[in-house]
Amino acid sequence: MIWYRQVGVVVLAGLAVSGGVVWAHVTDRYIAATDLRLRIGDSIGYEAVHIPRVTGPDEQVTIGVLFYVANPTGIGLELTQIAYQFYMDNLTDTRAFLEKADSIFVGRGGYFSQESPATFPARSTGGIWVNLTIQGDVQAVALSRLNLTFNGLYYPIIITEFVYRVQGTTIVDREVGVVFTTSTGVAPHEG
Amino acid sequence: MKADRIRIGLFHALGVLLAAVSMGSIVGAASLPEYGPLLRIDVGSAIIGVSLLAGIALGLQTSDEEPSGVILRTFLASVGAIALVAVTILAPMLAGVAPTLDAVDSSGSTRLGLIFTALFIVPIHVLGGVIGFGLADSFAPAEYGGSRGRLEGG
Numbered sequence: 001m002i003w004y005r006q007v008g009v010v011v012l013a014g015l016a017v018s019g020g021v022v023w024a025h026v027t028d029r030y031i032a033a034t035d036l037r038l039r040i041g042d043s044i045g046y047e048a049v050h051i052p053r054v055t056g057p058d059e060q061v062t063i064g065v066l067f068y069v070a071n072p073t074g075i076g077l078e079l080t081q082i083a084y085q086f087y088m089d090n091l092t093d094t095r096a097f098l099e100k101a102d103s104i105f106v107g108r109g110g111y112f113s114q115e116s117p118a119t120f121p122a123r124s125t126g127g128i129w130v131n132l133t134i135q136g137d138v139q140a141v142a143l144s145r146l147n148l149t150f151n152g153l154y155y156p157i158i159i160t161e162f163v164y165r166v167q168g169t170t171i172v173d174r175e176v177g178v179v180f181t182t183s184t185g186v187a188p189h190e191g
Numbered sequence: 192m193k194a195d196r197i198r199i200g201l202f203h204a205l206g207v208l209l210a211a212v213s214m215g216s217i218v219g220a221a222s223l224p225e226y227g228p229l230l231r232i233d234v235g236s237a238i239i240g241v242s243l244l245a246g247i248a249l250g251l252q253t254s255d256e257e258p259s260g261v262i263l264r265t266f267l268a269s270v271g272a273i274a275l276v277a278v279t280i281l282a283p284m285l286a287g288v289a290p291t292l293d294a295v296d297s298s299g300s301t302r303l304g305l306i307f308t309a310l311f312i313v314p315i316h317v318l319g320g321v322i323g324f325g326l327a328d329s330f331a332p333a334e335y336g337g338s339r340g341r342l343e344g345g
Contacts, residue, residue: 002330002331004251004326004327004330004331005251005252005327007248007251008206008247008248008249008250008251008252008323009206009248009252011244011245011247011248012206012209012210012213012245012248012249013209015209015213015214015217015241015244015245015248016209016210016212016213016216018217019212019213019214019215019216019217019220019241020212020216021229022216022217022220022227022229023215023216023217023219023220023275023279025220025227025229026219026220026223026226026227026229026279027219027220027223027279027282029226029227030223030226030279030282030283031282031283031286031288033226034283034288034289034292035283035288035289038288038289169225169226170224170225171225171226
């Protein structure tokens with residue numbers, strides 16, 4: 001084969017091989033990231049809600065919300081922000097939530113870690129606790145709203161927003177309006 | 192003779208395939224910069240650079256033939272590359288992961304724009320093929336159908 005044809009073959013083969021490797025890498029990530037973003041609503045939720053018993057008006061109470069993350073896709077997920085609003089439902093107030101929200105609002109909890117976000121690798125599950133502390137001496141109204149039980153049970157309402165990054169990409173997305181409610185109530189957490 | 196023609200035909204087909212894969216894969220990857228840190232090149236540079244280079248490389252493969260053969264091969268390679276770019280853009284749908292991409296990704300007009308941008312591969316790749324053909328013709332000795340030595344010898 002003449003030398004310039006050899007040069008052409010080498011250039012074409014080199015471009016095709018390197019391009020193929022890059023293309024396979026990018027396309028695989030694209031498909032996996034799309035899969036993750038479509039299934040994120042079913043992959044994030046509430047595992048548990050711990051509300052201690054309130055024993056005094058000046059008490060400091062720490063509420064714990066355990067979020068679960070199930071990542072069934074082929075690409076990792078980095079949770080950079082979890083922000084929730086915590087309400088304690090008043091079962092005697094039969095108004096719609098939007099009408100009574102201001103009167104039952106307790107406080108906001110959040111997890112904000114841009115530098116070291118909680119990472120959930122491909123095909124993994126995990127959980128993350130996000131706490132909310134109510135200081136009774138300076139947040140008397142919030143504590144009184146929190147200390148509302150019916151038959152000894154709490155009826156919290158939690159609305160959460162998640163911000164996540166698809167691992168290894170520059171894709172940042174959010175999942176809003178993830179709601180926790182209970183019809184059976186939550187027993188006070190002891191300990 | 193027939194075996195020679197088949198061999199040459201297969202050789203040209205392989206060249207078209209390699210050119211299509213090289214252009215389509217690199218332009219497709221450049222169209223999705225958010226997903227791949229391996230390649231940091233904008234789409235325009237990928238289209239111009241890779242198409243021209245692959246075109247010249249394909250044009251250098253010419254044997255003793257008319258330029259129309261090179262133009263046809265580069266055109267076929269361009270069509271293959273554009274098809275590969277379209278496959279890349281629509282990959283989640285083709286993989287069965289997403290019924291539509293509107294709920295997740297950029298708008299349909301943006302995706303269509305990326306595919307139409309890839310149409311610029313055609314003229315640039317054909318141009319590269321013509322350049323490569325000219326280079327091959329000037330490099331090749333007369334006994335291989337080239338002009339080198341033929342003009343000098345009179």
